[in-house]
Every structure is written in C-alpha cells, then in structure tokens.
Amino acid sequence: MSSVVRPKPTQPVAISTNNLCRYYRMGEAEIRALDDLSLQIRSGEFIALLGQSGSGKSSLLNLLAGLDRPTSGSVVVQGHDLQNLSRQDLAKYRLKTVGMVFQSFNLIPSMTVAENVELPLRFAEIDRDKRGALCQQALDRVGLGARIRHRPTELSGGEQQRVALARALINQPQILLADEPTGNLDSRTGTEIMNLIRDFNESLGMTVVVVTHERALAERYAKRMILLADGKLLDDQPNIVPSAEMTRGGMR
Amino acid sequence: MKTYDVAELALRNLRESVLRNSLTTIGISVGVASLVAMLALGIGLQKLADRRLEKSGLFDTVIVTSRRELRNFNHEQEGTGPAPAESPSLDETARLSIAQLPNVLEAYPDIRLVTELRFEDKPHLTMIAGLPSSAKNNEAFDGMAGSFFSSPTAPEVILQKSFAEQLLGKSTKDDENIKVSDLAPSLLGKQLLMRYAERTAAADSTGAQNDSGAAYSVISREQILKIVGICDLDPDSLRQQARARVFLPLEFAENLHVLQPSDLRDTSNVLGGKPTYSTVEVRVQSPKYVQAVEDSIKKMGFNTFSIVDATKNLRQFFAVLDLFLGIFGSLALAVASIGIVNTLVMAILERRREIGIMKAIGASDVDVKGLFFAEAGVMGIFGGAVGVALGWTIGRVINLGANVYLKRQHFPPEQIWYVPWWLVAGAIAFAIVVSLISGLYPASRAARLDPVQALRYE
Numbered sequence: 001m002s003s004v005v006r007p008k009p010t011q012p013v014a015i016s017t018n019n020l021c022r023y024y025r026m027g028e029a030e031i032r033a034l035d036d037l038s039l040q041i042r043s044g045e046f047i048a049l050l051g052q053s054g055s056g057k058s059s060l061l062n063l064l065a066g067l068d069r070p071t072s073g074s075v076v077v078q079g080h081d082l083q084n085l086s087r088q089d090l091a092k093y094r095l096k097t098v099g100m101v102f103q104s105f106n107l108i109p110s111m112t113v114a115e116n117v118e119l120p121l122r123f124a125e126i127d128r129d130k131r132g133a134l135c136q137q138a139l140d141r142v143g144l145g146a147r148i149r150h151r152p153t154e155l156s157g158g159e160q161q162r163v164a165l166a167r168a169l170i171n172q173p174q175i176l177l178a179d180e181p182t183g184n185l186d187s188r189t190g191t192e193i194m195n196l197i198r199d200f201n202e203s204l205g206m207t208v209v210v211v212t213h214e215r216a217l218a219e220r221y222a223k224r225m226i227l228l229a230d231g232k233l234l235d236d237q238p239n240i241v242p243s244a245e246m247t248r249g250g251m252r
Numbered sequence: 253m254k255t256y257d258v259a260e261l262a263l264r265n266l267r268e269s270v271l272r273n274s275l276t277t278i279g280i281s282v283g284v285a286s287l288v289a290m291l292a293l294g295i296g297l298q299k300l301a302d303r304r305l306e307k308s309g310l311f312d313t314v315i316v317t318s319r320r321e322l323r324n325f326n327h328e329q330e331g332t333g334p335a336p337a338e339s340p341s342l343d344e345t346a347r348l349s350i351a352q353l354p355n356v357l358e359a360y361p362d363i364r365l366v367t368e369l370r371f372e373d374k375p376h377l378t379m380i381a382g383l384p385s386s387a388k389n390n391e392a393f394d395g396m397a398g399s400f401f402s403s404p405t406a407p408e409v410i411l412q413k414s415f416a417e418q419l420l421g422k423s424t425k426d427d428e429n430i431k432v433s434d435l436a437p438s439l440l441g442k443q444l445l446m447r448y449a450e451r452t453a454a455a456d457s458t459g460a461q462n463d464s465g466a467a468y469s470v471i472s473r474e475q476i477l478k479i480v481g482i483c484d485l486d487p488d489s490l491r492q493q494a495r496a497r498v499f500l501p502l503e504f505a506e507n508l509h510v511l512q513p514s515d516l517r518d519t520s521n522v523l524g525g526k527p528t529y530s531t532v533e534v535r536v537q538s539p540k541y542v543q544a545v546e547d548s549i550k551k552m553g554f555n556t557f558s559i560v561d562a563t564k565n566l567r568q569f570f571a572v573l574d575l576f577l578g579i580f581g582s583l584a585l586a587v588a589s590i591g592i593v594n595t596l597v598m599a600i601l602e603r604r605r606e607i608g609i610m611k612a613i614g615a616s617d618v619d620v621k622g623l624f625f626a627e628a629g630v631m632g633i634f635g636g637a638v639g640v641a642l643g644w645t646i647g648r649v650i651n652l653g654a655n656v657y658l659k660r661q662h663f664p665p666e667q668i669w670y671v672p673w674w675l676v677a678g679a680i681a682f683a684i685v686v687s688l689i690s691g692l693y694p695a696s697r698a699a700r701l702d703p704v705q706a707l708r709y710e
Binding site: 062068087111119122128171 | 611617704
C-alpha cells in the first residue's frame with residue numbers, strides 16, 4: 001500500500017509566503033533571489049527545499065527565519081506577519097519560534113559545548129539554576145550528554161552539528177529551519193543527523209524545513225519536496241517516504 | 253539578557269583577546285593616573301597653602317582697636333559708626349564680650365612697649381610684645397632654636413633672629429647665612445635686664461588705693477628675663493614697622509602693668525576709670541569666619557583690621573589651577589578613550605561572525621549592544637582602579653622626591669600630595685563614564701550588523 005503523505009488539510013498552516021520577492025542590487029544589475037513565491041507549509045510537515053545553488057533556497061530560509069526582510073510580499077508564521085514585527089520582536093521570534101542549523105554548524109569556538117547550547121537560554125532570560133538541566137536534556141537528546149565540557153574544535157563535524165541541533169532545540173521552538181545541515185558531513189554522519197531531525201519532526205511534532213541540494217537525501221526523509229529554480233517555484237510535490245525502520249536500519 | 257549574563261559574557265570575551273584588551277586597559281589606567289596625579293597635586297598644594305596660612309596666624313586674626321585711637325590702621329572706618337568720642341572703651345569688659353562672639357577662639361590684649369633691654373651691660377632699644385600660649389603653633393616658631401615659654405607667667409623671652417644678631421653685634425649684611433642654631437649657644441639661658449614703666453594706682457590723700465583713670469602713678473621698674481628661644485621667622489610680621497623683635501609670655505606681660513600709650517590718652521577721658529587696651533587681637537576658628545566676626549565687632553563700635561580678602565583671591569587661584577591640572581590630566585584619558593573605540597571596532601570586525609550567530613539564534617540588538625557596552629565598562633572599571641593605584645603611587649614618589657629636596661634645603665617635610673576619597677571614587681566613575689561613551693559607537697555598530705551578511709563572513 002502506498003503511503004503518500006499529503007499535508008493534512010486538518011493541520012493549521014504554520015508558515016505561508018505570499019508573492020514573496022527578494023531582490024539584491026549588485027552594481028547596476030538586479031538579482032532576483034526570490035521572485036513572486038507563494039507557498040503554504042502546514043504544522044508538522046517535513047519539507048525539503050531543493051534547487052541548484054543560486055536558486056533562492058537559502059534566501060527563502062533566511063526570510064522564514066526572520067534574518068532578512070523581503071523586498072515585497074509577506075511571510076506569515078503562525079498568524080504573525082513578520083513584516084509587522086519590530087527588530088526586537090523579530091529577535092524574539094528567532095529565539096522562541098524557530099530554531100536554526102547551518103551547513104558550517106556556526107558554533108562559537110571560544111565556548112564549550114554546554115555554553116553554546118546555553119546561549120539561547122541566556123537571551124531568553126531563563127533562570128540560571130534551570131539552565132543546566134535543560135542543556136543536559138537537549139544534549140542527551142542528540143546523544144552528546146557526556147561531552148559538555150569540550151570545545152567545538154575538539155569534536156567531529158557530526159558531533160558539532162549535533163551540538164547545533166541541541167542549541168536549536170533548547171528553547172522548544174515549533175519550527176526547525178536547516179540550511180544544508182549535512183553539506184559538510186560524510187554521508188554516514190549526514191544520515192545520523194537527518195535521523196535526528198526526523199526524530200524531532202515525529203516525536204516533538206516540529207515543522208521542519210531542510211534546504212539541501214542532495215535529492216536522494218530529500219527523497220529519503222522529506223514528506224514534501226519543493227523545487228526552486230531562479231527564485232521561482234518549479235515543483236511542489238508530496239514524497240513517498242520510506243518507513244523509518246528502513247532508513248534507521250542503515251539503508252544507503 | 254540579564255545583567256549578570258551580560259557581565260559574564262563580556263568578561264569572557266575580554267579574556268579571549270587578553271593582550272589587546274589589557275593594552276587598552278593600561279591606556280585608560282595611564283589616563284586616570286595622570287588625572288589623579290594632577291588633581292592630587294593641585295589639592296595637595298591647596299591644602300599646603302591653607303595649612304601654612306592657618307599656621308601663619310595672618311588669615312584668622314582680626315585686630316581690634318578703639319575708635320578713640322585716632323592713630324589707626326583703617327582711617328576709612330572713621331566715617332562709619334559712632335563718633336570717636338562717643339565710642340566705647342576697649343577695656344577688659346569689651347575684650348570679654350568679643351571673646352564670647354561665635355567662632356572666636358580667643359581675644360587677647362596686645363601689650364607692647366618700646367623699651368630698653370640690657371645684655372651684658374650694653375643697652376638695646378627695641379619693641380617688646382606679649383605672646384599668648386596659642387602662638388606656640390605659629391609657623392614662625394617652626395625653625396626655632398631653644399623652646400617656647402615654659403609657662404604663661406614665666407619671666408622668659410624669645411628673641412627674633414635679627415635682634416639676637418644685634419645683641420651679639422653681628423649683622424646679616426656681614427654674613428647672609430647666619431642660622432639661629434649658630435646664635436643659640438651664646439644666647440640661650442642668658443639673662444636680659446628689662447627697664448619699663450609700671451602703672452600703679454595712686455594713693456590719694458586718705459591713703460586708700462584709687463584706681464581712677466585720671467589718677468595713677470608711674471614707677472620705673474627693672475625685670476630680669478631669661479632667653480629661652482630664638483626664632484628665625486617673624487611672628488609679628490602683620491605689624492610691619494611696629495613689629496616687635498622680643499616676646500614675653502602674654503600673662504606675664506599683663507601682670508607687669510606696663511604703662512600703655514592708651515593710658516596717657518585716657519587721662520583726659522571723661523569716661524576714664526579702668527585701664528584700656530590700645531589693641532585687642534582676636535583669633536577666629538577659620539579664615540572663613542573672619543568677615544562675620546569683623547562685622548560683629550564693628551557693630552560693637554570698634555575698628556577692625558584683617559587681611560581676609562587675600563585668602564579669597566588665593567582660593568580663586570587654586571580653583572583655576574585645579575581646573576587646568578584637571579584638563580591636562582584628562583587629555584591622556586581622552587587619548588585612551590580613542591583606544592577603547594579602536595579596540596572595540598576591531599573586536600566587531602573579528603567577531604562579526606559570532607555576532608551573526610548570536611543574532612541568528614535570537615540575540616536582540618539590545619543584547620549585542622549591551623555586550624559591547626559592558627566590555628567597554630569593564631575596561632573602564634579595571635582601567636580606573638589600576639589608574640587610581642598608579643596615580644597614587646606616582647604621587648607618593650613625587651612627594652618623596654619633593655621631601656628629599658626640602659630636606660636638603662633645610663625645610664621641614666611637607667605633604668604636597670593629597671588624594672581625598674572623592675577623587676578616588678570620582679576618577680573611577682569618570683573612567684567608567686568615558687569608557688561607556690567610547691563604547692557607544694562600537695556597540696550600536698555591532699547591534700546594527702546585518703545577520704545574513706555577518707554569517708557569510710569568514
């Protein structure tokens with residue numbers, strides 16, 4: 001029996017973009033990174049954003065993350081138009097509503113694993129005595145509970161990305177945005193990371209948007225694949241996702 | 253972010269580039285040290301001047317004369333107050349009521365006489381004056397050979413150096429560098445014979461004592477006095493030409509009942525009766541009360557004289573001096589503040605990516621700004637504290653050097669250096685404020701950094 005997973009119409013819309021445009025100026029030339037993009041992402045979806053480099057997938061992710069503002073159009077997340085948020089509120093949105101992981105991990109090298117994971121708790125003004133337990137919990141979840149005193153440079157790439165995932169998880173956001181999370185990892189480690197992300201999606205109910213250019217990886221994990229080219233939506237289709245057991249069993 | 257988190261992160265960031273931040277902090281320290289050193293010197297000099305003036309007895313003294321005394325210091329006062337003939341006598345009652353005025357330490361009669369002193373059978377004519385016990389602290393006695401009077405009633409004298417030279421037949425013109433210690437061996441403990449005119453009550457026809465001002469007897473007397481001290485400076489310099497060169501204990505001088513010029517004048521005084529003083533000297537608690545005391549005494553109907561205005565000018569001078577020293581001291585701090593700006597701008601360039609990461613995971617502009625602000629503040633606190641310590645040390649060294657010099661010049665040691673607690677607190681606060689102002693621009697620049705751009709930065 002085929003298991004086509006369509007976005008359940010019963011689930012509320014978590015993210016919607018409406019005629020979203022993001023143009024950059026490069027001297028005289030205008031680069032249209034995103035051109036009139038409209039899409040809806042329902043709560044609990046696992047989405048792969050595919051496309052060649054320069055197709056606009058990272059620009060879209062930055063707009064969804066509230067790191068950048070659109071040239072025109074809007075991004076509405078959980079009913080809030082990001083355009084209407086002040087810089088301060090946008091920072092709060094990045095802190096509480098979305099978690100981000102990057103291709104290059106983006107850990108602060110001078111801080112230990114625990115301090116890196118703790119940083120969003122500091123920004124969220126969580127009491128000092130509660131932070132230790134929260135960090136430990138998040139690091140246990142990514143399987144790094146024993147390495148909290150290490151510096152990022154003492155860890156492998158996969159381990160660093162796990163720390164980044166724990167950091168993205170720490171304030172319990174509903175949305176996880178991942179920009180090429182396996183781009184700097186070998187395929188085995190990449191699979192481990194993607195398994196973790198799927199775990200977040202399934203057991204925590206997080207909405208996940210993963211930017212990747214590896215079609216195979218997208219097909220293996222995502223429930224819906226969105227293909228971008230030249231800043232426009234080229235294809236948007238549900239994916240037949242192999243069962244979790246098969247991938248966890250080490251299928252390559 | 254909470255304050256302690258900001259402080260903690262700021263400290264760890266400062267530790268990350270410890271050399272550069274230490275150098276910047278040293279820059280602030282040097283600035284604060286120069287400010288503290290300059291101001292402490294200014295304050296120290298002012299205190300030194302105040303102390304000297306206080307000890308000189310010039311600025312806290314009011315000289316009171318009767319308006320009946322027409323040969324007087326202040327002729328301009330003749331036009332004000334009661335007519336001389338109607339003004340009160342400067343007698344014991346008047347002296348006591350002056351002594352009762354607020355902020356008056358003591359009021360004592362000025363007893364002085366021009367008389368003959370015999371030393372080794374050679375006569376010398378000079379002005380003699382009585383000195384109260386309180387004059388012991390006068391700076392004129394700082395370099396004195398011998399000692400001050402053993403008691404207020406002892407038949408002892410202190411000689412001014414020029415008179416001591418005269419007694420020994422030496423002159424300053426022969427040798428400019430005669431020291432009191434050279435004169436002391438041949439004079440201390442020796443005796444002087446003083447001739448003076450005593451006023452005694454005249455016996456009237458019934459043989460009873462009569463103390464009426466119009467009738468008294470004058471008897472020529474002699475008194476042997478012991479030389480106990482020779483002073484280098486001039487304790488009576490305020491008197492100018494009338495200054496005395498030989499001093500007796502005041503109480504002893506009073507008990508001699510020496511005929512005073514005012515006695516002769518009062519012979520024709522209809523109010524006459526009790527003996528009066530030609531001058532009463534009033535010592536006031538501090539120079540700032542002199543004007544008020546003078547006004548009160550004038551209201552009582554006497555003439556007064558002081559040189560209080562000179563201290564006002566002196567204070568103005570020191571205020572200007574402190575201002576200039578402060579400005580020069582602050583220059584180094586201004587240079588140091590540019591160092592802070594430079595260090596923090598460099599830190600932004602270096603930590604651009606880190607700032608991008610922090611913003612991506614939820615740091616607000618305020619958080620980032622606060623962090624850089626705190627780093628500037630921490631450098632200010634450390635720089636200020638180290639600077640105060642450094643400035644204090646520099647001051648101690650200057651003080652030490654100055655005292656070595658003073659000692660070579662045969663002067664007593666002096667504290668030309670003074671660091672009050674408010675200067676310590678003020679200098680640290682100033683360093684923090686300057687650092688925070690310097691941190692304003694870098695902090696807002698860091699806060700405005702575009703996270704997408706910053707994350708792209710390698």
